Amino acid sequence: MAHRRNRRAKSRTAGRATGVVLISAIYFCSGACSLIDQVVWARLLKLVLGNTVYASSIVVSVFMAGLALGALIMGRFADRIKHRLRLYAMLELCATVAAVLMPAALRMADSLYRWYFVTSDASPGALLALQVAVSALLLLVPTMLMGSTLPLLGRYVTAMENQVGHKVGRLYAVNMLGAAVGCLLAGLVFIRLAGVMGTLYVAAGLNLFVAAAAWWLSRFHDAPAKAVEPAPAVAALTPSRAPRRVYVLMAAFFASGLISIGLELIWMRSIVVPLGGFTYVFSAVLTVYLLGNVIGAAIGSRLAHRVASPAVVFGVSFGLLGIMAAFYIPCFRGWFMLLQNTPSIVDAFARAVTQESLRKGLLPIIHSLALFMLPSIAMGVGFPLALQAWAHVRHSVGRTTGVVYGVNTLGAVVGGLVTGFVLIPMLGVQRSTLVLGLAGLWLGGLLIRVFYTGPARLLRIGAPAAVVLASLAAVYVPADLFRRTLADTYGGEILEVREGVSATVAVVRHPDGALGMVIDNIEMAGDGIHRSAQQTLGHLPVLLHGDARQVLTFGFGCGETTRCLAQHGLEQLDCVEIAPEVTQMALKYFGHINLGGDLASRVRMIHMDGKNYLHLTDRRYDVIINDSNVHSTADSAPLFTREHFKTALERLNNGGLFITKVHLRGYPRSHLHSILGTFMEVFPHVTVWFPVHRPFVFCYLVGSREPQLFSPARIDAELAKHDVKTCIDYLHMASSQDVLSWYIGDKSDFARYIGDYVANSDDRPFIEFNLDADNLEIPDYFP
Incomplete structure (x- = not known):
């Protein structure tokens, strides 16, 4: 009998171990689905919110807040739930729906925003407040469902308090690994091949598989809850004593x-300087x-059940x-100075990878x-250790996981908001990293002091001395290093840098004395050759229209385009600029x-997103100008989609014109074909123009x-106005003959030129x- 009981016990143990392995595989897939x-x-x-930092911050903050609330709520009940796998399957199913x-x-919700914006003539700030509130409520439901899964599964994989850091930390690492894979696939593969909605359906299909697999496993491995085995020697750490x-x-x-999260946002802002906002x-x-969090969590989970004081290692x-x-x-x-001045492994990699597109994707x-x-x-190491440290204080596995995960994630919510909307605008990137770094350093020192039980001299002298020395070294780092990096990148004297909520804006004086305005790594405007584009957009559409009264332009730049437009005696001139800086x-x-x-x-x-404004407003215009320089960045690409072009067509008065400039230098032919083809799909009549008197890197689609x-008579009459003459000198346009000489072709001409193309859309x-990455130059487009 004893032999049979031992065999059954071994069988149950082996079955549970198999269940933990399968649950880890399922949670890996769940992590991938969540990030997708x-x-x-x-x-x-x-x-809905526009292509602003607010949209990104809302998603990250609400995503984290939902995870935190879900973890905190489930943490209160996870230790008492009988069939955890079955409940987990139901939660995954609800999250999928x-x-x-x-x-x-x-x-x-978008219908609500449009009604509110039009009927109440709401300011951009009031509109944003409504959009944020509604969007947060909508996102909170699925994210809370996602957040509740870790305490539930954490309670399933371990019933022993002294193993919570090891086992739950390992489960967390597996989930984060799935998230990393999901992020990479979504950003580089799925959206490219299946579109945005197709990617959502791929994630939904995988999530349904996760729910079905968990339900199936619950039939064999969903054991009832057992009493938690307390960790040995924890009395000294109970809250009543400490x-x-x-x-x-x-x-x-x-x-x-x-x-x-604060550091992640800073990394995103800083990497744009050398690599661009792609x-x-x-x-x-x-x-x-x-x-990195995966690797750290794996290391931390191994340390959690091997060290005497996990709080000290944390x-x-x-x-x-x-x-x-x-x-x-x-x-x-x-790092970037090293790459500029010496041969490096990055150079070797660039030479070794012969496929240009692969190199373009892998170099970042x-x-x-x-x-x-x-x-x-270092971030990832802390979570399993924190779990184990808290388990020595609160003796329940499910609640431990819920509290640590919930409080940590709430900190992430605050970190995203404070860093994006307070630290960077007020202190800039370099000082923000210093503030966050010193906070982490001193709090780490405090943890060591409170929980360390080793030799007293080492505690009193060694740890504080190390913290103070490191702090002094960090404070005495030159405060203008980030500014110097901008100067190295932009190739001129930096007059001023302003780091705002939406963008980092710098003014550069070039060696020839010309000023340039650089926005997130790209020189967008200036008083040199950029005046060709600025004056073209400020004059060409009004001259071609002949009787423009209401004009809308996207992007302020250095302001010359609006100055040129204002000289034409317009009744209404609106300019939408996303960044007040x-x-x-x-x-x-x-x-x-x-x-x-x-x-x-x-x-x-x-001051709001141009695409969002055009979508929400009921105003109509004679001329709409899309002054977007680089069409492939994450910020500008939405202004070249089929949906945006359709909205612009709907907002034009009878006889109205929509004009956009298209960058020709340093971008592949497939981009030009996509923009041209999409543009011609939407607009019944299209012409293409190129400033032959002052050629620059743009052509213009009307x-x-x-x-x-x-x-010609109306063009000549407009050019004869004194105010117009004073601000068109850079283009050398004196007559209608000069203007019409810029004409390249119409829709029928370019339909033959582009052949097959891939339409560009929101989806x-x-x-x-x-x-x-087969980049071409202007002669390749116009030989």
Whole structure:
């Protein structure tokens, strides 16, 4: 009998071990689904909230808040639930349904926004407040369902309190690994091949598989809850004897999440300077961030059940993260200076990878591995150790997991908001990293002091001395290193840098004395050759229209385009600019070519996303101008989609014109074909223009509902106006003959030229995700 009982016990143990392995595989898939959903929701919210930092921040913050609330709520009940796998399967099923219904819910909310914006003439700020509130409520449901799964499964995989850090930490690492894989696939594969909605359905299908697999496993491995076995020798750590330790641990959990997400946002902002604001760059940063957390969590889970004081090791990892954060900008600058001045492994890789598109996608990953992997590992190490440290205080596995995960994630919510909307605008990137780094360093030192039980001399002298020395070294790092990096990148003297909520804006003086305005790594405007595009957009559409009264332009730049437009005697001139910092810097440094102090009286400035404004407003215009420089960045690409062109066509008055410039230098032919083809799909009549008198890197597409008929007499009459003459000199346009000489062709001409193309749309954002790196120059387009 005893032999049979032992055999049955071994069989149950082996069965449970198999169940844990299978659950880990399922949770890996669940992590991939969660990140894919987050990527898709971020793109959908940008269509509703506009392509602003607010849209990204709302997704990240609400995603984290939902995870936190779900974990805290489930943590209260996980220890008492009988059939955990069955409940987990139901939660995954509900999360799938909520994720699939999200696009329909956002469309319904969009109708509310349009009604509110039109009927109440709401300010952009009031509209944003409504959009944020509604979007947060919609996202909260699926994210709470996702967050409730970790305490539930954490309670399933371990019934022993002294193993919670090891086993739940390992489960967390597996989930994060799935998230890293999901992020990489969503950013580089799925959206390119299946579109945004197709990617959502792929994630939903995988989530259904996860729910079905968990339900099936519950039939064999879903054992009833057992009493938690307490960890040995924890009496000295109970709150009644050491309440200070409870508060310090809670503060550390919260600060860990805050600092981790804060650093991630800073990395995103800083990497734009050398690499550009492209989608695959952001995907690389996020993937490495998640992968580093995976490695760190795996290390931490092994340490959690081997060290005597996990809280001390948590403090050490926290302090190391603080040091790496405080010295991030010196390392960032040193890395890119090294690459500029010496042969490197990156150069060797670039030579070894012969496929240009593969190199284009993988190079950001190499940079991210070099800059972000070690601090990401330090972030990941802390979570399993924090779990084990808290388990020595609160003796319940499910509640331990819920509290640690919940408080840590709430810290991430606050970190995303504080870093994006307070620290960076007020302190800039370099000082923000210093503040976060010092906070981590000192809190890590506090953890060590409170929980360390070794030799007293080492505690009293060694740890504080190390923290103080590291802090002094970080504080004495030159405060202008990030500014110097900008100067190295932009190739000129930096007059001023303004880091705002939406963009980093710099004014550069080039060696020839010309001023340039640089926005997130791209020189968008200036008083040199950029005047060709600025004056073209300020004059060409009005001259071609012949009787324009209401004009809308997207993008302020240095302000010369609005100045040129204002000279034509318009009744209404609206300018939509997403970043107030751009307008402020333009008025300060480019007053000699913009309206200066007359701007407020002659132009209605609207600080919001241009695509979002055009979608929401009921105003109609004679001319709509799309002044977007680089069509493939994450910020500008939405202005070249089929949906945006359709909205512009609907907002045109009879005889109205929509004009957009298209970059020709350094971009593949497939981009031009996609934009041209999409443009011609939407606009019944299209003409293409090129400024032969002042050639620059742009051609201009003009679309309309009616046939485009141009009157030389009206053009000459407009050019004869004194105010127009004073601000068109750079283009050398003196007559209608000069203007009409810019004509290249119409729709029928370019339909033969482009042949097959891939349309660019919100669902299939081809030019944003296209890795074709066969870049051409102007002669390749116009030989």
